[in-house]
Amino acid sequence: MTRPRVVIPEVFQDVSNYTNAMYAAGMEPVVVSLQSVQISHRPHREFMDIRDVRPETFDGLLIPGGADINPAFYGETDHGSHPADLRIDHLQFHLLEEFVRLKKPVLGICRGLQLINVWFGGSLIQHLSDAPIHMWKQDSGDQVHESCCLAGSWLCGLYGDTFCHNSSHHQAVRRLADGLAADSRCPLDDVIESLHHTKLPIYAVQWHPERMCLSHERADTVNGLEVFRFFSRLCGGCPAAAGTDHEGQTMSDGMGL
Secondary structure: OOOOEEEEEOOOOOOHHHHHHHHHOOOEEEEEEOOOHHHHHOOOOOEEEHHHOOHHHOOEEEEOOOOEOOHHHHOOOOOOOOEOOHHHHHHHHHHHHHHHHOOOOEEEEOHHHHHHHHHOOOOEEOOOOOHHHOOOEOOOEOEEEEEEEOOOOOOHHHHOOEEEEEEOOOOEEOOOOOOEEEEEEOOOOOOEEEEEEOOOOEEEEOOOHHHOOHHHOOOOOOOOHHHHHHHHHHOOOOHHHHOOOOOOOOOOOOOOO
16 A cells, blocks of 8 residues: 655654554555654654655655644734744745645645645634633543534535544634635634645544544544544555555554644
8 A cells, every 4th residue: 555645744743643643544654753852862764864854755745733833923912822833933934835835735724724824824813712612621621512514515524514522722713714614613702723725635533533543543522533534535645555554553642743
């Protein structure tokens, strides 16, 4: 089976939950980072320094969750954000720009959804007034709530008109960028929970499917592996042939943003 090679850019965090799910869905994840400890010591199958990346040789880009985007990127001062080092913003914005230019598939997860919205000209709510229904908690971990799909959403084909998923964010889309369309919303407060680009193969979810599959599969949510299988097919993969094989890797017990 030929696996599509998919870039996953990160500087600080362990992304093994993502790479395990990607591999199980038939993709070949390649962790791309700066020349750093992330490349030298993380136990992923393949690493690459950003200076060696040629986007045209890859089949897709997955932008993982993580810390907040610096609000200066959408023209605001910090009033509720928890921004990370600017290096991760620049790394992910750079790769998104390249994959948009090449019109190649992109999947955003949590921060990834927000970064896609900001790159296309949208803005974010820096802290949700009702964040407790969405935000990860020290004592209970991910929250769980229902989402309602809009008619014709790509998620309807995976999970139906309504479904439950995890939630671990305190920010959300405020102004949806031109060219993007919402696919599902939280019925409790109308927060956008997924979106797609109307002309490009770009999709995103505000939740964490990598923490709803394989050894993290849970009874109170749908199986998140379906999102990765959808993206694998978009990149030219064959997830049915991959089964759930992930080379004996184990899912991280950490939050794995």
